[in-house]
Amino acid sequence: MTSYLIRRIFQMALVILLAAVFVYFLFNISPGGPLAGIQQQQRRITREDLARLRTQYELDLYWPVRFSRWLVGVPQGPIVLAGRELLENTPVGCYMPVYEAESSGLQPKIVGCDDYVYMSELPELHPPVRSSNGILRGDFGLSTVISRSRPVSDLLKSRIGPTVQLMSISLLLSLLLGVPIGIYSAVKQYSKFDYFFTTVSFIGSAMPTFFFALLLILLFSVFPVFLVDTIPWVPRLPPGLRESVRSYEVATWLPTVQPGSAFDQFLHLLMPVGVLTFFNMAPWSRFVRSSMLEVMRQDYVRTARAKGLYERVVILKHALRNALIPFVTIVVLALPGLFAGAIITETVFAWPGMGRLYYDALQRSDWNVALAFIFITALLTVIATLIGDILYTIVDPRIKFS
Numbered sequence: 001m002t003s004y005l006i007r008r009i010f011q012m013a014l015v016i017l018l019a020a021v022f023v024y025f026l027f028n029i030s031p032g033g034p035l036a037g038i039q040q041q042q043r044r045i046t047r048e049d050l051a052r053l054r055t056q057y058e059l060d061l062y063w064p065v066r067f068s069r070w071l072v073g074v075p076q077g078p079i080v081l082a083g084r085e086l087l088e089n090t091p092v093g094c095y096m097p098v099y100e101a102e103s104s105g106l107q108p109k110i111v112g113c114d115d116y117v118y119m120s121e122l123p124e125l126h127p128p129v130r131s132s133n134g135i136l137r138g139d140f141g142l143s144t145v146i147s148r149s150r151p152v153s154d155l156l157k158s159r160i161g162p163t164v165q166l167m168s169i170s171l172l173l174s175l176l177l178g179v180p181i182g183i184y185s186a187v188k189q190y191s192k193f194d195y196f197f198t199t200v201s202f203i204g205s206a207m208p209t210f211f212f213a214l215l216l217i218l219l220f221s222v223f224p225v226f227l228v229d230t231i232p233w234v235p236r237l238p239p240g241l242r243e244s245v246r247s248y249e250v251a252t253w254l255p256t257v258q259p260g261s262a263f264d265q266f267l268h269l270l271m272p273v274g275v276l277t278f279f280n281m282a283p284w285s286r287f288v289r290s291s292m293l294e295v296m297r298q299d300y301v302r303t304a305r306a307k308g309l310y311e312r313v314v315i316l317k318h319a320l321r322n323a324l325i326p327f328v329t330i331v332v333l334a335l336p337g338l339f340a341g342a343i344i345t346e347t348v349f350a351w352p353g354m355g356r357l358y359y360d361a362l363q364r365s366d367w368n369v370a371l372a373f374i375f376i377t378a379l380l381t382v383i384a385t386l387i388g389d390i391l392y393t394i395v396d397p398r399i400k401f402s
Contacts, residue, residue, distance in 0.1 A: 008389070012382040019378050024067050027367045051096065055125060057144055060117055061093035070141065070371070073134030077123045085120070093117035095125070140372035145364045146357075152372045155357065162242050163341040163353035169269065170276035171334060178281040179327075182288025186296065187315060197285060204282025209275065213348040216271045238268050240350035272349045276342055280334070287330060291323040298322075325396050332388035336380035340373070 054060045058069065068074060075092070078085035098112035117125060133139040140152035147155060185194040217239045224236035235251040238244060244259040250267065257264050295301065296319050304314045341355030350356070354373065361369035392399045 005386075008386055012386065015382055016375075016379055020071060020375060021067065023374050024070065024371060025063070027371060028063050028066075055095070057142075060095050060097075060125075065092045069134070071134055072136055073139065075119065075122060078119050088118065088120040090119045091116040092119055092122065135372065135375055141368040143366055143369055145366040146360055146369060152368050155369060156354070156372060156376075159352060159354050159357045160339065162351060163346075163355065164338050166269065166272055166276070166346070166351060166353060167338045167341060170273045170280065171337070173273065173277040174280035174284060175331070177277065178284035179288050181281070182285040183292055183315065183320065185285065185289045186292035189293065194289075198289075201282040201286045204278050205286070209279055209342075209344045210348055212278065213271070213275045213345055216274065217348075220271065237270055238264075239271075240268075240348075242268055242352055244268075272342075272345050272351055275345050275349075284327075284330065288323065288327060291326055292319060295319045295323045321395065325392065328391050328395060329388050332384045332391065333381070335384045335387075336377055339380055340377045 051060075058066050061069070065075070069076075078088035080086070093116065094113035095117045096113065096115035098114055100111050138153060140156070143150050143152055143155060181197050185197055188194055220235070220237040221239035224234045227234050232252045235254070237250070238248070243264050244257070247256050247258050249256055257267065296315075301314060301319055304318045305311075309318075339354060340358075341351075341353040343355040343359050345351070346353045346355035347359050358370060358373045360366070361373065
């Protein structure tokens, strides 16, 4: 077990490193570059402004140097060994690049360099207080657009709470509903119950998430406004955000909802939680049903029934435990969603979570925020796979790690 964990941790570190290099490289060669978001806000920009922005966001450094500083926070200056500075005259970037005469914008074509950035100049041009100390140290740099010059870690901390609240409730409800429905559909195969939830599962698997979310807003937030005079008892749910900024009425038979109250937050959670629960429950119930049907045809299940065991014991003790082994992978891989959130659902309902933050970062070209989101999501994904492997040994004692 120990040797297996060591191998897996080494593999995880290698995967994370390769993914970080690949994603960082793609972001830096994307059209417009990391300063594209600033260009959307400031259409007219001079070459002096461009040089200042390149220095502020370390774009005057060569991308391998920027990547090293972004990942581990080095180099911050010349390497000091035995009291001697090494590589102090090594160029690590270009402070005054020569641009092509006909090129313009925030990412003009560079054809040469008039003034190089040397290793000895890093502490002066890029002091540690302004640059990233490395994401492996928990420092993701500064936001360039969403919240100018604000640490990305502060943005993540302000969004992680709403996302964990939304995703944990929806995942828990999906498990509590999807697994029993899948089990009962398998036990009562081809019954009306099975046909009904099979249809519901197909609808949940085929319907776009944004369409179902907009449909709920239309049914429970828009239509009740027009029915308030004819049917005043119909409740009207808040269409978005995490909480209201002023008091409001849901229905005539309910008290006035105060902004920021527990009831207010509960009402704001209903529709986004309903969307995520439905779209998780639909495939999960189908998967559990298929796995249960396969297991129930095995010889050991027939033997348990032949011994005269109660059907409940046969289903829950012998069939379900083996049917859940492949289902563990699906559930464990959903755990990174507790951090990553749901991009479409959070965007439609204006939920201030991680998914919406990532969407805003991509839309407004805030690369530091997007890179932090992708890196943490990838890290949680590889950790989730390791947890899944460990859970296999708990669910199925026959599995041994060597």
